[in-house]
Each structure stands twice: as structure tokens, then as C-alpha cells.
Amino acid sequence: MSAPHDKDFESIEEHEHEHHIVSPKIYLTIVAILLVMTATTVGVSYLDMGLFNPIVALAIAAFKMVLVVLFFMHVKYSTKLTKLTVGAGVFTFLVLVGMTLSDYMTRAWGRW
Known part of the structure; x- marks a missing residue:
């Protein structure tokens, strides 16, 4: 088994911590x-x-x-994982709003 090289880890760390100005x-x-x-x-x-x-x-x-x-x-310049996390949050929000609106629209307003 070969041990990972330090150079490989350095290049990964540099890429992960790269900031967009x-x-x-x-x-x-x-x-x-x-x-x-x-x-x-x-x-x-x-x-x-x-x-x-x-x-x-x-x-x-x-x-x-x-x-x-x-x-x-800075989501525009972030990693794909960050974009996926934001997208999941937006999707969850839309599901909750959709469920709330479906309840609101199906009520018998003024019929009680």
C-alpha cells in the first residue's frame, strides 16, 4: 500500500480554499x-x-x-455542494408554501 503524497493534499487544499474576488x-x-x-x-x-x-x-x-x-x-462562486444545499433549501421552502397554499385554496370560505 502506498502512502498518499503530501503534494496531492496540498493541491486539494489549495483548490478547496480558493476564493473568488x-x-x-x-x-x-x-x-x-x-x-x-x-x-x-x-x-x-x-x-x-x-x-x-x-x-x-x-x-x-x-x-x-x-x-x-x-x-x-457568494453562492454563484461556490462549490457544487453549496449550490446543491441552497437548491435543497429552496425546494423545501417551495414544498411548504405549496402545501400551505393548497390548504388555503381548499377551505370552504363563508360556508360555515
Whole structure:
């Protein structure tokens, strides 16, 4: 049996601990987009779209959440395992929201 070489472990450790450096220009762009989307949320709240008001507000919030997770939490530049973990969390959240909405939609409102 041959013992593993130290050189192999060093290359693995260097690769695992490699950090991606994000320029301030990207951060400022993302912050500007988040501010514009916040203003858009406020503007949309004054429009009467009936049933679609909360849908549009949640869509804008989901878009802003994706930007924050990808860039400020550095998931975009992370390993596949981190991306899988975030994806599993999002999937679990969507299942819970779906179950809650299915309960909400099947209630007999006003029939009791």
C-alpha cells in the first residue's frame, strides 16, 4: 500500500480554499438593481391590479432574494455542494408554501 503524497493534499487544499474576488463594480451594480426593484415594489403597491398585487410583489421579492443569495452570499462562486444545499433549501421552502397554499385554496370560505 502506498502512502498518499503530501503534494496531492496540498493541491486539494489549495483548490478547496480558493476564493473568488468580486469587484466593487459588481457589488454596486447589484445594490443599484436592488434599490430600483425596491422602488418598483413600492410603485406597484400603489397600482390596483386586483388579485395580482401580491403575486407581483412576491415575484419582485423572489428576484431580489436570488440576487442577494448569488452575489452577497457568494453562492454563484461556490462549490457544487453549496449550490446543491441552497437548491435543497429552496425546494423545501417551495414544498411548504405549496402545501400551505393548497390548504388555503381548499377551505370552504363563508360556508360555515
